[in-house]
Amino acid sequence: MDLFKSLPLKKQEYMNRLFRNCTEEVKYYMSVIDVEADQTFIKAGEECKYIYIILSGKVTGVEWPMHEKSYFFKDFGPGDFFGEIECFAGLPRYRISILSSTKCRLLAIPSIYYMEWMRMDVDALFMRTQENISRLVLQTAEARKYLFMEGKDRLMVHLVRKYEQKIPAPEILVLNQTRARISEEVGISIKTLDRNIRKLEEMNLLTLNKGKIVITKTQYLQMKQDIDFYVNG
Template structure:
């Protein structure tokens, strides 16, 4: 796929590239990554910058004991390597893995650094993305430190239902395995299984063929329960 073909497929990119130096156009390399591709590992040298045109990816930390902590999940249009480069660091601090098939446009780190020096509009958009990631990360880290596992799983399910735009009468079935949920919610497998059992017993979720399912009525109940935990936190503060 060529640079022009990507722009034709994702016209929203034009807002990001409107002031791009013309000589950079021929320096982009377009790659189509299948799901499960590691874009880069943490603590590896970063020599490229990427613009994610399509596809979702996740940002993770992999620890020596094999445990995986998912920091965030990102959707297009997004960037690869911008935090490391803007921080002036040589090595990455996280691992990035594609979740779905992804089209990513790459240029060298040096070309990106030269670009943002000349293009204030693009620098603003990149900085805005970085700020949003830091904002979400701070919010999520606080929740994971101070709220119980029930709240964390309920909050995850509510966000999932909202992304899927659940409607009255519908039931959504999560595709994620228990291992994937453990990574995304960041609670231990043992605690996760216990929390799932408790929510099922309370009628907040169902289990269909081994998968977590949540109906529209259960989604509404989950939202009420989340408000309860927030109120309790306020009372105890």
């Protein structure tokens, strides 16, 4: 399908196999929508009316597990699905919020027609079940590792994510976020955040310019290497 031409080749092939026998209702009612950066297009707690597939751009998953404190837990990109797991689990409302990190193009399919298709198409159902189980297993492992990370490592994960959200990748990234916002996204106190910013500055993994965090491509690559070693061991 022409809809998926912007996806990487392997994901194009996957989508073409998946949608090979989709129903006429899905074809008729699905639509392409564009979302500007920093927009919440799925809000936790709202009715799960649509399944969304990212065609281009990047998004971030946000949870409020306790006391309404947000937790920015993972970035997603082209080919990723949202709202589907809730529908498979029989949950009427979205479990997480999804925020666009960049300008995005999405394919929106009404959940009622998507689920009717899944019930009729055994091959498509198997493909999506396999993908969802794999995703849940990996996310659970990643969340467990993140939980036990020190504040310094959490901050590096955050900075690597922010660098990778910029398309094309910059030579120098100036992080235009307040300390309060960073501490909220990383999940540590402002006092702990400031202490770990100083640690990374001493390690030459970032610099401060008028209070703002600045990261060079070299510093990003070093942090990326350190985080990959920690996560993948």
